[in-house]
Structure formats: structure tokens, C-alpha cells
Amino acid sequence: MKEFTFEQVNEASLIPFFPHVSAYSSAVPLQHNKENDLWIVIDSKVYDLSRFAALHQLVVSVSYLRRVSVSGKDATNIFYGLHRQEVLLRPQYTRLVIGKVKGEEETIKIPPPGTISKVPYAEATWLKESHRTFHKATRIFFEEVIRPEALRCEENGKRISQEVVDKLSEMQVTAMRMGPGKHLQGRKLMGGTVKPEEFDYFHEYIINSEMSRFGTRGFMDGMLNGAVISLPPVLKYASPELYNKVVPEVLSGKKFISLAITEAFAGSDVSGLQTTAIREGDYWIVNGTKKWITNGTFSDYFTVGCQTDQGLTVLLIERTEGVNTKAIKTAYSSTAGTAYVTFDNVRVPVGNTLGKVNKGLSVILSNFNHERWVIICMALGAQRVVVEECMKWATQRVVFGKPLSSQAVIRSKLAKMISRVEACQNWLDLITHQMNNMTHEQVSDKLAGQIALCKQFVTKCARETAEDATQVFGGRALTTSGMGKVIENYHRTSGYDSILGGAEDIMRDLGVRQAMKKMPKNARL
Numbered sequence: 001m002k003e004f005t006f007e008q009v010n011e012a013s014l015i016p017f018f019p020h021v022s023a024y025s026s027a028v029p030l031q032h033n034k035e036n037d038l039w040i041v042i043d044s045k046v047y048d049l050s051r052f053a054a055l056h057q058l059v060v061s062v063s064y065l066r067r068v069s070v071s072g073k074d075a076t077n078i079f080y081g082l083h084r085q086e087v088l089l090r091p092q093y094t095r096l097v098i099g100k101v102k103g104e105e106e107t108i109k110i111p112p113p114g115t116i117s118k119v120p121y122a123e124a125t126w127l128k129e130s131h132r133t134f135h136k137a138t139r140i141f142f143e144e145v146i147r148p149e150a151l152r153c154e155e156n157g158k159r160i161s162q163e164v165v166d167k168l169s170e171m172q173v174t175a176m177r178m179g180p181g182k183h184l185q186g187r188k189l190m191g192g193t194v195k196p197e198e199f200d201y202f203h204e205y206i207i208n209s210e211m212s213r214f215g216t217r218g219f220m221d222g223m224l225n226g227a228v229i230s231l232p233p234v235l236k237y238a239s240p241e242l243y244n245k246v247v248p249e250v251l252s253g254k255k256f257i258s259l260a261i262t263e264a265f266a267g268s269d270v271s272g273l274q275t276t277a278i279r280e281g282d283y284w285i286v287n288g289t290k291k292w293i294t295n296g297t298f299s300d301y302f303t304v305g306c307q308t309d310q311g312l313t314v315l316l317i318e319r320t321e322g323v324n325t326k327a328i329k330t331a332y333s334s335t336a337g338t339a340y341v342t343f344d345n346v347r348v349p350v351g352n353t354l355g356k357v358n359k360g361l362s363v364i365l366s367n368f369n370h371e372r373w374v375i376i377c378m379a380l381g382a383q384r385v386v387v388e389e390c391m392k393w394a395t396q397r398v399v400f401g402k403p404l405s406s407q408a409v410i411r412s413k414l415a416k417m418i419s420r421v422e423a424c425q426n427w428l429d430l431i432t433h434q435m436n437n438m439t440h441e442q443v444s445d446k447l448a449g450q451i452a453l454c455k456q457f458v459t460k461c462a463r464e465t466a467e468d469a470t471q472v473f474g475g476r477a478l479t480t481s482g483m484g485k486v487i488e489n490y491h492r493t494s495g496y497d498s499i500l501g502g503a504e505d506i507m508r509d510l511g512v513r514q515a516m517k518k519m520p521k522n523a524r525l
């Protein structure tokens with residue numbers, strides 16, 4: 001790389017600059033600070049903005065850029081008060097670099113993919129080496145493969161590409177997101193970073209939280225969250241024939257599946273579902289409508305809750321004649337594939353029944369525990385990212401001549417955010433540890449209430465943190481691009497976690513009812 005002395009870059013720095021006297025009228029010829037000859041220095045690199053300055057005029061006048069270029073300092077702090085680091089990585093801007101300042105070195109390094117942040121409270125502190133290794137490998141994969149796709153899909157609203165789905169399958173990400181179990185046997189997890197028999201819920205937690213690092217909440221659901229909530233009943237309750245057909249198709253990314261329980265008629269009140277399944281020989285005839293079905297627009301299979309003669313029954317329904325889906329417009333990106341699903345006299349083989357006839361409520365309820373736990377992990381991952389964004393912004397943003405962090409009111413907001421995220425993490429870690437040591441039945445019996453309460457606690461904290469972060473970022477938190485774009489997405493979409501998988505009030509109620517059920521009959525004050 002070509003090297004310049006600072007004087008060569010910025011000869012005007014030799015001249016005292018008085019804002020009220022036009023430096024440009026000075027008799028001394030100035031270099032590289034003219035409209036068509038404009039250089040600036042950002043973190044030791046010299047950028048030639050001669051042509052770009054005119055394009056950039058929409059947001060900053062050329063005369064201001066000229067002032068920056070002659071201010072006698074470099075423009076690093078000014079730049080980072082207005083731009084995210086990623087701006088400098090865009091190819092059209094890396095081309096503006098024409099050299100570096102002699103004797104100076106970069107101080108703000110762009111972290112390579114996989115870097116675990118050193119910003120305090122930006123990361124969970126993992127206990128075991130196996131989790132740390134897995135965390136690093138997962139982060140590299142997500143930053144290299146998932147991030148560009150997440151940003152693209154969140155913006156254009158298109159579903160995840162088959163190319164990326166194939167890469168998820170190659171790394172066995174979708175299989176791992178079903179949790180530990182025999183479905184992982186013989187698979188090479190995240191390139192062999194962890195053995196199938198060693199894989200536990202902390203590894204799964206890592207995947208879930210890594211998904212939330214890009215400020216792309218719609219894409220998180222679009223990244224096959226439908227499968228995460230609908231395939232477990234197939235894994236647990238399908239006949240061997242059904243299992244052997246459907247599970248390999250879904251885990252290899254060839255087919256897509258979603259959970260179709262919620263209806264316009266019945267949301268959290270699962271027992272009030274109105275979709276019916278009536279037995280006719282070897283088939284069920286299914287009629288009804290489902291709403292808010294994540295990934296529904298592109299699913300090939302649906303795990304469906306239906307009313308049967310004496311209760312609920314869960315069926316696996318293939319997209320065949322009589323199954324129709326229609327996209328629903330929501331506050332987040334349509335990349336999630338949220339849909340209405342209608343079943344109009346759909347013939348479903350009896351062999352597609354999941355669990356016992358009329359006993360579907362327990363299938364649905366026990367499946368909710370894993371779903372809610374996944375939502376907690378994702379919501380918490382996103383909360384950490386917001387803490388990191390706020391810590392960085394509070395340090396680099398200068399107002400009234402001082403960094404934002406020098407304001408006590410900002411530090412107080414940071415203190416609240418940090419306390420929330422750490423409290424949530426502690427509760428989640430404890431639940432996850434228990435899940436690692438319990439059977440599916442024990443989790444249903446002992447942890448359903450705790451998971452529900454933890455979910456409402458984490459999502460409530462998320463909403464409070466979204467508010468605080470918005471105040472910290474100010475107007476920038478209201479735009480979908482630029483410095484506050486992650487906060488904008490979080491503020492707009494953090495409510496999803498507090499509704500999907502069970503609304504906050506319902507979670508609170510469920511948690512307490514579960515506790516009441518277990519009150520010893522003879523407990524007295």
C-alpha cells in the first residue's frame with residue numbers, strides 16, 4: 001500500500017484553521033481539500049473522496065468535508081459518529097483507499113468472522129470448552145453464510161434461498177435445532193465440532209442465539225423456525241414409515257414443514273380450535289383455517305391440531321388437493337413466510353396421525369416447552385446484541401463535546417439493560433441445565449411453568465430494553481439503515497417474541513397455575 005506523510009495528505013494542517021475566516025481564501029496553496037481534489041484520513045487510511053464527495057452531498061456538504069480534510073486531525077472520530085464500520089467494507093468504498101499515513105497503524109480493526117466480542121456484557125460466558133469451540137465455529141458459519149442472506153431476505157422479503165438451506169443441512173443446523181436425540185446419530189455436526197452424543201441443549205442454545213445477531217427478526221423465523229416447532233411431534237410420535245419418509249426430507253432441506261395450530265378463532269386457547277378432522281375409512285377429512293403460520297407460504301407439510309369426536313388430534317398434512325396458503329402482511333419481513341392456511345375437504349391418511357386420537361392436547365402442550373425455550377434463547381441473543389450496540393454507541397457518539405457515556409442518565413440506562421440481560425441469562429442457563437438432565441416427560445411435568453414464566457420475563461425485559469435503546473440512539477433508532485438500524489428492527493419486532501409461542505399474560509397465568517397444581521395439600525402458614 002502506498003504511504004503518505006501526514007503533511008502530504010493534509011498540507012493544510014500546517015495552517016491554523018479559524019472557522020470564521022475562510023481557510024480556502026488563504027494565500028498558501030492548500031492540497032487535497034478542494035471540491036475535485038479531496039482526501040481524508042480514517043484510522044490511518046487515506047481515502048480519495050474527490051469524486052465521491054459530490055455523491056455524498058445529500059447528507060453532508062462538500063464544504064463540510066473540505067473542513068474535515070483540513071482540520072489538522074484525521075476524520076476517524078467524526079466518521080464513526082456517523083457511520084457503522086460496515087460502510088468501509090463495501091467494495092465501492094474500499095476502492096476509495098489510496099494509501100496509508102506513514103508511521104501510523106490501524107487502531108480500529110475490523111473483526112474477522114467468528115470473533116467473540118470483547119465488549120463487556122456482549123457475550124454469554126460459556127462454561128465448557130466444548131461449548132466455546134462450538135460457539136466459535138457456529139459464529140464463523142453464521143457470519144460467512146447466514147449474515148449476507150439474512151440482510152438480503154429481510155430487505156427484499158423473499159424466502160430463504162435453497163442454496164443457503166442446503167448449507168444449513170450440510171452443517172446439520174436444522175437437525176441440531178430439534179435438540180439432542182437419536183435423530184443426530186451419524187451426523188457431522190457443524191463440520192464435526194461436536195459429537196452427536198455430546199450435543200446438549202447449550203449447543204442448541206448457541207445456534208438459536210447466533211441467529212439473532214443480525215437485527216433481522218423476520219429472517220430468523222424465515223430460517224426454518226417452522227420446522228423447529230413442527231418437526232418434533234413427528235420425531236416423537238410418527239409411525240416408523242412416516243418418520244422415515246418425512247424426517248430425512250426435512251432435515252436435508254428438500255421439503256419444508258410448519259406448525260398449524262393457531263386459528264383466528266383460537267389462539268392461546270388451544271382447546272377451542274375449530275378445524276375438524278372426521279374419520280372416513282382409512283382417511284381423515286380435514287376442514288378449517290389456520291392463521292399466523294410461520295413458513296406456511298412455502299411449506300410442504302403441516303403439523304395440524306384438529307378437533308376430533310372427543311378431543312384434539314394432531315395430524316401431519318401434506319400440501320395436497322384442498323390445502324391452500326396465502327401470505328399475511330405483518331410488521332416484520334415477509335421472508336418469514338407467515339400465512340393463512342386453509343384445509344378444504346383434505347384427505348389425510350390415518351397413518352399420518354401423531355400421537356393418540358383425541359389426546360392431541362398433550363402432544364401440542366408438550367411441544368410448546370421446546371418452542372418457548374427456543375424463543376427465550378433467540379430473544380436473549382437479540383437482547384445481548386442490543387446491549388453491545390448501546391455500549392459501542394455510547395462510547396463513540398460525541399455530544400456536547402463528550403461521549404454519550406459521560407452522561408449519568410445514559411449510564412443508568414446501560415445499567416438497567418445489563419442487569420436485565422444477565423438476570424435473563426442466569427434463569428435460562430439454569431433451565432437449560434435442568435433440560436440436559438431430564439427426560440422429555442420430566443421437562444413437561446417439572447419445567448413447563450418455569451419455561452412459561454421465564455419466557456414472559458425475558459420478553460418483558462426485551463421490550464424495556466428496546467425502549468431504553470431507542471432513547472439512547474435517538475432519531476437513529478427510527479431509521480432502517482445507518483447507525484441505529486439494529487435498534488430499529490429490535491424495537492419494531494421484539495413484540496413478536498412476547499406473542500408467538502404464547503402471549504405474556506397467558507405465560508404468567510400458566511406459570512402460576514402450574515405452581516398451584518403442585519402445592520402440597522397440607523401446606524399451611
Ligand code: HEM
Nearest residue numbers: 040047059060064065068075078079082083087093481482
Ligand atoms: C470514506 C469516507 C466515507 C464514506 C464511504 C461514506 C459513506 C456514507 C454512507 C454509505 C452513508 C449512508 C449510511 C447508511 O445509511 O448506512 C453515509 C452517511 C453519512 N455520512 Fe458519510 N461517508 C464517508 C465520509 C464521511 C465524512 C468524513 C463525513 C462528515 C464529515 C460524512 C458524513 C455523513 C453524514 C452526516 C451521513 C448521514 C448520517 C445519518 O443519517 O445518520 N461521511 N456516509
